[in-house]
Amino acid sequence: MTDTHTQHKEISIPVAGMTCAACVRKVEKALMSVPGVEECSVNLSAGKAGVTYDPEACEIPQMAERIREIGYEVPAATIDLLVLGMTPGHCEHIIGPAVRNLPGVQDVSFNFATDTVTVHFLDSAVSAAEIKKVIRSLGYEVHDKGVGEEGIDRERKLRQEELRRQQLNMLIAWPIGALVMLFTFSMYEPLDSFLPDWLGDKYLLFAMTTPLVLGPGRQFFVHSWNGLRRGVTDMNLLYATGIGAAYGIAVINTFFPDAGFGGERAVFYEAAALLIAFIVLGRYLEALTRGRTSEAIRKLMQLRPRRATVLRAGAEVDIPADEVEVGDIVIVRPGDQVPVDGIVIEGYSAVDESMVTGESIPVEKRAGDMVIGGTLNKTGAFRFEATRVGAETALSQIIRFVEEAQTTKAPIQALADRVAGNFILAVHALALVVFLFWFFVGYDAFFEEGTRLILTPYELSELEVFGFALLVSVTVLIISCPCAVGLATPAAMMAGTGKGAEFGILFKGADAVEAISRVQTVVLDKTGTLTKGEPSVTDVTSDEILALAAAVERNSEHPLGEAIVRGARERGLDVPEPDSFDSIPGHGVEAIVGGVNILLGNRRLMTDRGVDIASLIPDAERLETEGKTVMFVARDDEAIGTVAVADTLKETSESAIRELKAMGLEVVMITGDNRRTAEAIGRQLGIDRVLSEVLPQDKAAEVKKLQDAGRSVAMVGDGVNDAPALAQADVGVAIGSGTDVARETGAVVLLRDDILDVVAAVQVGRQTMRLVRQNLFWAFGYNAVMLPFAAGLLYPWLNQIVSPELAALLMALSSFSVTMNTLRMRGYTPPVKRGPPPAPAETGPRPQPATEAST
Amino acid sequence: MRITEANGNTVSAALYTAGSLAAALVFFAATLAGDYDWVARPGGAAWIFALTMVILMPTVLGIVRERVTGEKAPPTPHDHEAMLR
Numbered sequence: 003m004t005d006t007h008t009q010h011k012e013i014s015i016p017v018a019g020m021t022c023a024a025c026v027r028k029v030e031k032a033l034m035s036v037p038g039v040e041e042c043s044v045n046l047s048a049g050k051a052g053v054t055y056d057p058e059a060c061e062i063p064q065m066a067e068r069i070r071e072i073g074y075e076v077p078a079a080t081i082d083l084l085v086l087g088m089t090p091g092h093c094e095h096i097i098g099p100a101v102r103n104l105p106g107v108q109d110v111s112f113n114f115a116t117d118t119v120t121v122h123f124l125d126s127a128v129s130a131a132e133i134k135k136v137i138r139s140l141g142y143e144v145h146d147k148g149v150g151e152e153g154i155d156r157e158r159k160l161r162q163e164e165l166r167r168q169q170l171n172m173l174i175a176w177p178i179g180a181l182v183m184l185f186t187f188s189m190y191e192p193l194d195s196f197l198p199d200w201l202g203d204k205y206l207l208f209a210m211t212t213p214l215v216l217g218p219g220r221q222f223f224v225h226s227w228n229g230l231r232r233g234v235t236d237m238n239l240l241y242a243t244g245i246g247a248a249y250g251i252a253v254i255n256t257f258f259p260d261a262g263f264g265g266e267r268a269v270f271y272e273a274a275a276l277l278i279a280f281i282v283l284g285r286y287l288e289a290l291t292r293g294r295t296s297e298a299i300r301k302l303m304q305l306r307p308r309r310a311t312v313l314r315a316g317a318e319v320d321i322p323a324d325e326v327e328v329g330d331i332v333i334v335r336p337g338d339q340v341p342v343d344g345i346v347i348e349g350y351s352a353v354d355e356s357m358v359t360g361e362s363i364p365v366e367k368r369a370g371d372m373v374i375g376g377t378l379n380k381t382g383a384f385r386f387e388a389t390r391v392g393a394e395t396a397l398s399q400i401i402r403f404v405e406e407a408q409t410t411k412a413p414i415q416a417l418a419d420r421v422a423g424n425f426i427l428a429v430h431a432l433a434l435v436v437f438l439f440w441f442f443v444g445y446d447a448f449f450e451e452g453t454r455l456i457l458t459p460y461e462l463s464e465l466e467v468f469g470f471a472l473l474v475s476v477t478v479l480i481i482s483c484p485c486a487v488g489l490a491t492p493a494a495m496m497a498g499t500g501k502g503a504e505f506g507i508l509f510k511g512a513d514a515v516e517a518i519s520r521v522q523t524v525v526l527d528k529t530g531t532l533t534k535g536e537p538s539v540t541d542v543t544s545d546e547i548l549a550l551a552a553a554v555e556r557n558s559e560h561p562l563g564e565a566i567v568r569g570a571r572e573r574g575l576d577v578p579e580p581d582s583f584d585s586i587p588g589h590g591v592e593a594i595v596g597g598v599n600i601l602l603g604n605r606r607l608m609t610d611r612g613v614d615i616a617s618l619i620p621d622a623e624r625l626e627t628e629g630k631t632v633m634f635v636a637r638d639d640e641a642i643g644t645v646a647v648a649d650t651l652k653e654t655s656e657s658a659i660r661e662l663k664a665m666g667l668e669v670v671m672i673t674g675d676n677r678r679t680a681e682a683i684g685r686q687l688g689i690d691r692v693l694s695e696v697l698p699q700d701k702a703a704e705v706k707k708l709q710d711a712g713r714s715v716a717m718v719g720d721g722v723n724d725a726p727a728l729a730q731a732d733v734g735v736a737i738g739s740g741t742d743v744a745r746e747t748g749a750v751v752l753l754r755d756d757i758l759d760v761v762a763a764v765q766v767g768r769q770t771m772r773l774v775r776q777n778l779f780w781a782f783g784y785n786a787v788m789l790p791f792a793a794g795l796l797y798p799w800l801n802q803i804v805s806p807e808l809a810a811l812l813m814a815l816s817s818f819s820v821t822m823n824t825l826r827m828r829g830y831t832p833p834v835k836r837g838p839p840p841a842p843a844e845t846g847p848r849p850q851p852a853t854e855a856s857t
Numbered sequence: 858m859r860i861t862e863a864n865g866n867t868v869s870a871a872l873y874t875a876g877s878l879a880a881a882l883v884f885f886a887a888t889l890a891g892d893y894d895w896v897a898r899p900g901g902a903a904w905i906f907a908l909t910m911v912i913l914m915p916t917v918l919g920i921v922r923e924r925v926t927g928e929k930a931p932p933t934p935h936d937h938e939a940m941l942r
Contacts, residue, residue: 035922239911427912434908441901442887468897472904 010040013106014126015051015065017044018075018164021225021238021285023487024426025074032072036060046492050126062106062127073225078108079125082118084145085137100136104128131324131392146322168286171218172279178214179279182207183272204256204269211271215249219278240426241281244480244810247472249274273805277480280810284486284817302401302503305357305376310341313385323375330388334379342375342391349384353377358397359506359753403508403751404499414491414516414774421487429482433475436793440471448798455805456791474794474803481792481809482785486820490777493820497827498770505835506753507763514749517733518767520714524662524760525693525705525727527719528673528680531737531757532687533649537561539569540630543643547635551645552577554593554602562631563591565647590633601636608634608641615641629682651687658757659687661834665764668713672696672704672727701727718760735760758834765832773827780819784812869921873913881906 017029026044029051033042038059044051053065066076085097097119101110106127111120121133134144185207188197200206222245225238252269259266307323313331323341326332331347334340340353352364355377364380367373373386376397392398445467453465465473495512502509509515529535542548552570555563556577570577580593580600589610590603601611608615613636615622622632622644630646662669672693673680680694693704701719705727708715717724717731720738725747728734736748738755752759790796792804881902888898 243907243911427915430908430911434905434912437901437904437908438884441897442891466897467893468900471901475904475908 010054011057012052012054013062013124015053015062015069015124016077016126017049017051017069018077020044020046020049020074022046022489028072029069029074032068033065036065036068039065045496046489048492048496057105062124063108066108066124076124078122079130081121081123081130081133081146083121083134083137085119085142096140097137097142100140101133104132104136107133129324129393164289165286168282168289171282172286175214175218175275175279175282178210179272179275182210182214182275185210186269186272204266204271207269207271208253208256211249211252211275214275214278215245218282219245219274222281240429240479240482241277243430244476245274245277245281247476247479248277251469251472273810277810280814284814287817287821290821301357302397302404305339305397307339307341307376311335311338312388324392326388326391328388328391331385332388333383333385334373335383336379336381338379340373340375340377340379340386342388343395344373344386344388344390346371346373346384346386349382351382351384352380354380358400400503400508400753403510404503413513414771414778425482425487429479432482432793433478436478437471437475440474440794441467444794444797445470450801452801453797454802456802456808474792474797477792477804477809478789481788481804481812486781486816487778489817489824490781490820491774493824494770494773494777494827497773497824498766501770501827501830502763502766505759505762505766505832507759507766508751508753509763509767510749510751514733515767515770517714518716518735518750518764519771521667521716521733521764521767523668523670523708523713523715524764525670525672525708525715525717525731526659526689526757526760527701527717527724527727528671528675528683529649530720531718532655532671532683533651535649537565537631537647537649539566539645540648541625541644541646542569543635543645545573545575547643548573548645549575549577550595550600550637550642551602551633551635553580553595554583554591554600556580557583558585558591560585562633562647566633566645569647599638601639602633602645604633608636611636611639613639613641617641618644626678627682629679629686631679651683652755652757654756654758656687658761658834659689661758661761662764663688665761667764670708672701674698698724699726702730705730716760716764718757735763761834762832765834766830769827769830769832773823776823777820780823781816784816788812865921866918869914869918872921873910873917876913876917877906877909880909 020026020029023046026046029044030042033039033044033051033053036055038056039053040056041054042051051065051069055065066078069076098110098112101107101119101121104123106124107121108124109122112118119137123130123133130146134146137144184193184197185201187193188202189199222238222241226242248270252271252274255266255269309320310323310326310330311318311320311333312326313319313333318333326342332341332344334349334351336351346367346369348369350366350368353367353373354364355374357378358374358376367384372389373384374397375390375395390396393402449465449467449470453470492512495515498515499509499512502515509518526532539548542551548566548570552567552575555566556579558564558567567577578595580595581597582594584592586592586603586607589607590601592602593600601607601613605615613634615634615636618634618641622634625632625644625646630648633645633647634641635643635645659669668691669689670691670693671680671684671687671689673683674696675683675694677692677694680692684690684692696704701717701724705715705717709730709732715731716733716735717727718735718737719728720736724734724736728736728748733750734748735750735752737752737757737760750763752763788804788809792809794803797803884905885898885902888901893901
């Protein structure tokens, strides 16, 4: 839960029981009706409602209650705590109110016989650790009763329960539905030759179908009534109307065959039965998709370490990982999971970080290195000091980001939900119009004896005006049902954001996925993005010159100075302490070394001091053309040589740019370097457009210029320093953030420092949006194509109408197509991540200039 | 009668039921002009009543709630977009 404003808060409330886009609108509408709720966005696939609210005007239980009122569940987490030291009749009045005051706590109950306090709470609002902390602060001893993983398991259990429920429904509906159909057609060829006639008895069919309607079919009537009486419609209403009408006609034709609904040979029991079977199949597939698409989150949650070994009072203590505190010394042995984030203080090992960052090669860790909670120690042992625990760990932040991303809606999804929500009313209006037309006009004008239902042997000779108009009207209702629409976009988005997380690419929202898929121009910050951001000495006139320059810079904190000192030491040169040191901002430095005055700096410094550098200029210009930064060295105002320093290109920069260009994207490099240097780097990397001499504060304006020219821009840079430019861009990509995700401002955060991940992010985004479009096509396609047939538009020519069971089959096909299409994302790997990593640039890492103006 | 938050639902129910009944009655009356049997007239009227109820219930409830209690309408796609930015 985060503050978004001084008094507004955001919360993600789990909602169970939603099945379609109309449910989404229903829940949103209900939540928006709670006074104090400012904004609300419900994600069907995630089963969560993201709410922005004023905590002074409303409380979380109020929202949960409103959701329950309209027929949905708000699954609460439950934790059993062993609280020692409680006395009956007293302690519940101390612990109870304190715990209930925590946001998100719904109920607290006490069992004094077993010293157990059971708390029901929304884990998106309050954590188990916070609850325990409050009870501890009241002076009680609290122990977890072994339910630490309950939060993780609960979601899985809920999904499994839903799956089991739909499986059971299928087990009932399909065999009975199939038998009812078989028996119905037992009097028609070729079934009549081996099935006895009595199987087609209408009373037997009635007896078989009725339990189906009252069993698996009951849910649709209950849900639609719950919605209707609160003024909301959903897909269940369409199902209920369709099933109810088909079953109703069948019952009328069974008991009142002369009522004009087609007669006793036109009992539609198989239509009602198959309708239920197909809808239940659709529900089952949807439940399956929802379970699968949230697998990424579940995988991340399963990484959460359970136990930790810490040093307390000099002794090793095994404690739950969520009780590790900042500053604790944690011991990690071979094969152990790192329990929280921290800094290694002792020992050496290789740690597999692939589960968090996507980095496949184990990372070496020694004193001073950072370790990430949830990663796996491989060979060595080490100790580290905990720096981030609980909700602050990188893993928790990543989980939260992915969860939040999956709760948000892409603009395309919001549109689809709205269309689907209004579609239901429109469909009923259409059914009304269709009924009126066939009742008053169509029947008399076009109805003919021998009318058939498509793909059935029925001849509807006894069908009179009301029965005919009703049948067509009901078929319109069933066939128009956009039940798969609600799932189409969120399922694809969940799959896409989950897939991104697998590769260390965090999308902060579904809008980020959509935005990155539409990007036309990628602006890359040079330093730290294309280059390693760490300059090094590349060329020097002689070791003596380098030693003098290093002595001058010995006490410097400037990156270039540090590079020179490091370069000298790497070459084993002695770096004497300067007698004096004076920095000349923007120009260079001056120092006395061994009684000699040494100047180190750019042309302007030399010119200002009257140093003749003419002999060094040709060499300096050559180096600058190669993209290096040249510093002149003068001893007692006499030029004696040059030192060239350059940043180093990342190994994958060139191949990443090649990939981006191959994807049809315009690649622009932005840097504070001078034009000549910047263009030299641009040439090396194959970047056609270079924006040079851009001050950090002007980068956002440059991005805006590109946008004004009609381009959709992605800005790739450091999430902290380039924040304004990242915010200005259509999509900001923060690269190499490591694991401090929360600090980042980009809409897309890349955990690793590899620019190829930018390519992967675009590829995942494009693939996800491709999936969204395909899903929407499959969800709406059948409805759109079949609607005219269902409405009887072709009846005057074909003399056939669509049967309700065919309509149901098409409806189920819609869900089936969306489900299968979405599941394809599970096996997707961004092309850039397939096979061995792209070959580095021919000459390997290349030096790049590191000017003072570069960023 | 002044519509308040307390009687909003009752007023809505009265409105959509009356509207649906009116539609069914109009339908029934229209059938009297034609040659329809005893099943078609009330059966058709019942179907018209059901469909009209389904259409009017959420529509009327939404309108009444919005006018009486000043309840916010659910976010539009545009709002969502703004929310996401």
